[in-house]
Amino acid sequence: SESYPNLKRDSRFKEVTADDVKFFRGLLGEGSAVLDGVTQKTGEEDFEAYNADWMRKYRGQCRLVLKPETTEHVSKILKYCNDNLLAVTPQGGNTGLVGGSVPVFDEIVLSLSKLNTVRSFDDVSGVLVADAGVILQQADDYVAQHNHIFPLDLGAKGTCQIGANVATNAGGLRLLRYGSMHGNILGLEVVLPDGTVMDDLGTLRKNNTGYDLKQLFIGAEGTIGVITAISILCPQRSPAVNVAYFGLESYEKVQEAFKEAKKQLSEILSAFELMDHQSQDLYRQASGAKLPLENDYPFYCLIETSGSNTDHDSEKLNNFLEHVMGEEIVQDGVVAQDETQLQSLWACREGISEAGQHFGGVYKYDLSIPLGQLYDLVIETRERFQKNGLMGDSDDFPVKEVIGYGHMGDSNLHLNVATRRYDKEVEKAIEPWVYEWVSKRNGSISAEHGLGLAKKEFIGYSRSETMIALMKGVKGLYDPNGIMNPYKYI
Ligand code: FAD
């Protein structure tokens, strides 16, 4: 775990007292909605799930967790915190990868987990209205009963929450097909730091009446308010879904395959994911799973199609397969024959993130890079660690492997440095070099995970002084006391 030598607790914020706990108990009751280490002898370990992040890399020291059950609860909590200068960290499923979801010092954790009811679903328009704390998998299962699909999918779906997905503007595996939260979110209910409820939970597709304020909360990472409910447009679920997994001999071939997939699969293409050999080998070692193809290839890609007509889709997919195999764009491949096989092909992609930290620690970089140069960064990173003697097969070397994978269809690379332990030398060797590299190519230092605490120092590589000043202005307007998720990127 990291300590924070460069950060100081803001002395303006009050420490939580017994009186504060009494107020929250009065509001939320004596049950499990309050986890109190201020007046009770609650052990450190009970707070672990709220203080430590998914990577065990960031750790706060919160002694009070609040789990409101209604929007009104959230409103009363925030008003009290704002009046009393108590700092708050909103928390969903705590799967965020940039240290944004855990406190830094003793901020109160406001968990949305008990705010988890689906409010309505309209199967004509496809609009789902649901509380922020509904888990992504449950939201998708719910709309699946009505033959619809939640327009976001990601590896953490069993734990992450839809409100937090909006707060991080999560991208995921289907963005290529369904677009981002900025397009799919039709309305939000948000509690502002002073307790005011901004009810913009509309279900309209079109509404050009001045500033679109809800957009500000999409990707704000809990710095200007707490999202309590969302209204989201869900597409029709496709009855025909196919998944193919290919081995390719070079990154050039992967780019060709992507072009062909767009050309030949066009409207039924629903995912195009890239995995390098190193990422698949690490996944194999970490999970013990057998990889789908008999031989090894330098690159793999996973292609998913979703359409309304099985025969029509199969015909398209077969023509595509014939073409890419015939032209030797891909060397070998497999198409899932049943649901189990489909899931195991997806697992080869979705399981990489976890495999990254299986052998100790991981440094994660989530980057937008123009497609032509996207994989150069992985090669250069590997060379860098080989040259400086930090990477090798024996346990003496901190770096075990450098892997590259990601949402190729969205020009989004995930560069992971899998280490045997967290080591400042590794971090120093790659940061800020990696951000400079990306900035020089007009990429983004955070494609989809956000900035949180991890990228706080580096926002200038992707945003101009003017834009950062405007962001600070927005923060000051919405949260003049600065109680919302302090110490993070803004
Ligand atoms: P948390 O981690 O609890 O919180 C994330 C941020 O949102 C924090 O800053 C928090 O303060 C804030 N927040 C939470 N709830 C609210 C709220 N109701 N109102 C205001 N602010 C709030 N991300 C992607 O974009 N694409 C992926 O493909 C992807 N895959 C992943 C795979 C794995 C295995 C893992 C572990 C993570 C992955 N992530 C991915 C990152 C992460 O899952 C997403 O960022 C997700 O949206 C976070 O949801 P959460 O409920 O865990 O939120």
Ligand code: 2HG
């Ligand atoms: C994914 O696409 C996630 O698997 C996680 O965004 C990426 O762990 C990572 O670096």
Ligand code: ZN
């Ligand atoms: Zn991702």
